[in-house]
Amino acid sequence: MKKVFRLVSIIVSSLALLLVLTACGSKSLANQNVMTRAKQTNTITWGVKADTKLFGLMDVKNGQIKGFEVDMAKALTKQILGPKGKADFVQVTSSTRMPLLRNGNIDAIMATTTITPQREKQVDFSRSYFDAGQSLLVKKGSPIKSVKDLNKNGATVIGVVGSNSVQNIAKFAPKAKVLQLSDYAQAVTALKSGQGEALTTDNGILGGMAVENPGYVLTGGAFTKEPYGIAINKHQPQFKRNLNSALTRVEQSGEYNRILKKWFGNVPGMNVKEMER
Known part of the structure; x- marks a missing residue:
């Protein structure tokens, strides 16, 4: 009987422990x-x-x-x-x-x-x-001097999927076409290959791109506030x-x-x- 009681106690304790672990695990x-x-x-x-x-x-x-x-x-x-x-x-x-x-x-x-x-x-x-504040990165000598210039002739501006900057372009340059890519490395490559006239995101990010790509400059100042x-x-x-x-x-x-x-x-x-x- 003692052995049976001990076995039952072990089973009950194990079940209790399993319930506790299950409860903890159920919380994502x-x-x-x-x-x-x-x-x-x-x-x-x-x-x-x-x-x-x-x-x-x-x-x-x-x-x-x-x-x-x-x-x-x-x-x-x-x-x-x-x-x-x-x-x-x-x-x-x-x-x-x-x-x-x-x-x-x-x-x-x-x-x-x-x-x-x-x-x-x-x-x-x-x-x-x-x-930060949203700005534009363009090739040196570009006719685009501000976000308003993107409206002219339906210019293409490059952005990144999931970034707030793409939504802002629709407000500030509604006539511009937007090319969205998955990351900034692809976006810079697209700009350099002529797939767009400007790349847009926050000025701090564009500053890094300008440092890496001397033939490209920030233009137009910041047209939004991006904390x-x-x-x-x-x-x-x-x-x-x-x-x-x-x-x-x-x-x-x-x-x-x-x-x-x-x-x-x-x-x-x-x-x-x-x-x-």
């Missing part, structure tokens, strides 16, 4: 508390661009993504988790970043993501960490508070300005002094 990654998981793993997983010079670009020599947003993500991680906190990086594009966040593959998006009312219906944002924010899944209030607090500390310590100057200090046409915090 996206709905789990990010801060709880981050503290357990001492890691925050960030979605960053790997094709955007100055913000996030893959270094083919060592396979590491480098840029302003990568350095900022590392600084914020250490502010939130402590000096030994680890920042993991997952490569995203404008079209993949939101699905990866919703699925819980990443904890936060720091990938030149403009804060917009439409996006705020899907995700929560930190406060802005970079105040970048860190996107996270909804119902993560603690994570959002920690991100905003960490951003404040990074700014107040002077680390923000050091990172800013590191990546944008030598970009022609960009006034870093105006961007400092």
Whole structure:
């Protein structure tokens, strides 16, 4: 009888454990508390661009993504988790970043993501960490001097799928044709091969393209305000508070300005002094 009782006890305990594990497993990654998981793993997983010079670009020599947003993500991680906190990086594009966040593959998006009312219906944002503005990249000597010139003769402007800039062109140059490509590398190639008269996105991104492609310049100034924010899944209030607090500390310590100057200090046409915090 003792053996039978012991066997029954083991079975009951096993079933109870299975129920607990099932209950935990039923909660999707996206709905789990990010801060709880981050503290357990001492890691925050960030979605960053790997094709955007100055913000996030893959270094083919060592396979590491480098840029302003990568350095900022590392600084914020250490502010939130402590000096030994680890920042993991997952490569995203404008079209993949939101699905990866919703699925819980990443904890936060720091990938030149403009804060917009439409996006705020899907995700929560930190406060802005970079105040960009949409502009145009054209070949030197181009007759296009401003966004209004895109309306003339139905010019073709190149953009990236999932970016807010494509929607803005419809507002500012409704007669322009739009060619949407999957990433910025393809967009630059298309511009250089004559598939469009201009490439549009935020000025910070275009600045990186101009540095890499000396025959191309920014034109027309910024015709929109594009504040970048860190996107996270909804119902993560603690994570959002920690991100905003960490951003404040990074700014107040002077680390923000050091990172800013590191990546944008030598970009022609960009006034870093105006961007400092």
